């Protein structure tokens with residue numbers, strides 16, 4: 001079965017796939033080697049503009065962990081209202097990308113003391129994941145003589161229905177259970193911690209506008225109830241994101257306009273306890289995923305027991321998610337094409353496998369491609385998020401992939 005939707009707008013020139021205005025072979029020559037990721041800044045900018053148009057009343061943050069590539073991050077930072085980081089390393093990347101520390105927040109269940117200290121010194125918002133973390137934050141702030149700014153990350157008693165990755169509802173390592181938030185709020189003034197607001201993240205990779213709006217509705221209602229016990233005004237509420245991408249064959253792309261309409265309606269009747277708060281939507285994959293293409297060269301084409309294997313120089317060490325080994329239960333194919341013969345009829349059914357010695361290393365399982373030769377370039381689409389950054393790069397000792405960012409041409 002073939003993968004999901006090729007993002008719209010990919011065309012051929014001289015029979016070859018064109019990415020960000022250049023042929024695939026040009027990019028490979030420019031990089032000097034394969035495999036490589038190409039990130040199209042124009043696609044990123046267009047997606048951010050579309051989200052802003054559909055969700056005009058909220059602030060837009062980018063979750064750095066989706067793709068922290070330096071040039072991409074700098075381009076994104078200039079177009080969104082803030083960045084969300086998950087480690088001190090990402091914090092440094094966010095600051096280097098030019099983000100305003102007042103609009104950077106840091107979530108993650110295992111923040112070390114030195115990470116808390118770095119965040120306090122930088123003046124960013126800490127999203128508190130537990131009472132113990134709150135105590136450490138207060139102590140380190142006192143030691144540094146700097147008042148920390150903190151929001152409470154709430155583990156809500158509901159989940160984003162149908163999310164590809166469940167991160168809320170029931171027992172979770174993320175956030176403070178909603179039932180425990182009131183007593184934690186009461187401790188802010190004495191602890192010398194400035195109260196910023198709430199972060200409530202109900203799930204990820206969702207393609208249903210109805211489910212997303214339903215979770216947003218519950219999120220705002222929960223925030224409004226908790227806000228009644230807040231030690232001061234609620235400055236911001238990060239309501240998460242969860243906007244998914246159509247990676248697989250039967251996926252239907254998210255109806256962004258429907259999400260926008262639903263959220264606008266919710267915002268227009270925001271309860272008074274949170275009426276003054278900045279509402280933040282935090283997105284990772286939705287902003288950058290479709291802007292990336294992974295290009296890998298065919299090394300060998302072989303046959304075994306009547307099946308054809310197209311062996312490439314890349315693999316799951318760069319694209320774990322496309323191999324089906326990153327948070328998916330059933331292995332399904334990402335959209336894939338022969339970039340060197342982009343317009344040729346897909347007359348053969350083959351397995352595209354990576355160069356690692358493990359049966360897990362499959363980039364395309366029974367996919368239709370044109371007759372393919374060693375030397376051809378294979379393109380894996382939707383490679384802009386959780387690609388290199390979420391893959392076991394050291395596994396088997398191959399070199400890292402190359403990465404190229406094509407700035408938006410205006």
Ligand SMILES: *Cc1c(COP(=O)(O)O)cnc(C)c1O
Nearest residue numbers: 063066201204205282283284285
């Ligand atoms: C990972 C993460 C995100 C981004 O998820 P995407 O599916 O890439 O949009 C947003 N918020 C939090 C808290 C996260 O951990």
